[in-house]
Amino acid sequence: MTTEEVKKLEILAYEIRKDVIVALKNAKSGHTGGSLGLADIFTALYFKVLHHKPEDPDWAGRDRFLLSNGHVCPVWYAALARAGYFDVEEFRTTLRKLGTRFQGHPSRLDTPGVESSSGSLGQGLSIGVGMAYAARFDNAPYRVYVGMSDAEFQEGSVWEALMAGGNWKLDNLTAYIDRNKIQIDGSTEGDVMPLEPLKEKLRAFKWNVIEADGHDIKEIVTAFREAGAHRGGPTMIIFNTVIGKGVSFMEGKAEWHGKPPNEEEAEKALKELDEHIEEMKEGGD
Template sequence: MVGKRLQDPVEEIAQLAFNIRCSVVKMLAAAGSGHLGGSLSCADILATLYGAVLKKQPENPKWGGRDRFVLSIGHVAPAYYAALAHSEYFPVEELLTLRKLGSRLQGHPSKLSGLPGVDASSGSLGQGLSLGVGFALAARLGSGIWTTYVLLGDGELQEGEVWEAAMSASHHHLGNLVAIVDRNGLQIDGPNQLVMGLEPLAKRWESFGWRVLEVDGHDIDALLSVLTEARPPDVPTVVLAKTVMGHGIRSIANKAEWHGKSPKPEQVDGFIHELGIAEEQRKGLYF
């Protein structure tokens, strides 16, 4: 009997990212509100984390040995929820309850909602890295072996608390802390550089004592490489992932107005079609 051939892990992650994006479009259309642009730009990052990087047990979400994850950029919760559902933390069908009265899928992640896989509440921008520092310190104090990952948006790097947390992480030599920045260059008021410039971003992080890695945030092979490579034991790591707001849907890509906008029900089929074309192009099947 011939054994089943294992699928390429990169292709498995890419399929997860595609599923996340399709679910996000459907969820937001059903809810009539939400943040589409950033949910699409971070989908490959979340798919790589939940598809291959994080130590996790979806059937036992409170397992003590799990890696911790903090979604600092809380308004992209739809992509986070989709990553959890497609990783079997809860039924995919529940995704369509997003923002509904009584749903566990609130507009921003809430640990109090009881949704499996959510380790931290978030929503007020700039606070997630501080939570990550706390988780990383707790691992050290409790002899834990987990790593804490924090996903930040680039716009929220304009918040002062981010840099207080960054200074704290390097001071305490938290090599078990990894920050990932979804660097799509846009926020609700327009380009980062016009609202409040961030460059030279890599040098800013380095000046706070962090190891800095830069990567194409839509190149899953590259993401997998930087997120799984050996880390220094006493230096926190930040991954600056260059992405495109609205990635996968060409008609809305790189448009700041889609930061906090949801598709209308009549747009769903067209957006899903565009996602399908983008996936075929990635595979080299579309000409």
């Protein structure tokens, strides 16, 4: 990737953050922190990594992307909108409102680009394993991607899926963990139910494990490429992220897991994001 390209995507990731803030402010409910924390990963996915055709969401050769932790769908909707699946304004104004195509949690039958409905944690990886199994059976060229939260690894079914994916050596499957170490009741490690040593556990389940900075576009893209090149088993990318990334008063705060910004907070957040975009633009190289 050229530095110019990286910079373009970095700026786009901040535009997506702005979409998320506006949509959640208008919705008056929803999950802000995780959505902001994933903006760089979703930008990399939809603008660099995934093979897809926004004008033809059902294109048979598309890579499949599943979002297992459906509650962070605002960032998904924003990335899909910016990629051209639908009008960004429709998303920003109707999210979570009666009659919308943009449900509070992803709904396959409502939103173009959504492969599977999700919202109850711990289900996406199993579906991805099934899709990867089918793709391999058909010798299909596409890959299957699954986005996961870290706390959902507390669900037992995730380990069932890990066992199957590893056992079947599904190297057409890449999953990532949004490792922000924050869940509703606090820190995954200190307050609730620790996941560590996570890498070792995943390797024991026969997964290839890559760790990367979830806020560095270049590292994110490289991690996905390495995963795609790996043979003999599925890959799990642990992306270290900061919940609320990009908005200083939300960063690292569990309280921003499940609440939207009010008018005043949104204004403050948008101002900060705009300033950051300006800095990046002026930054040059």
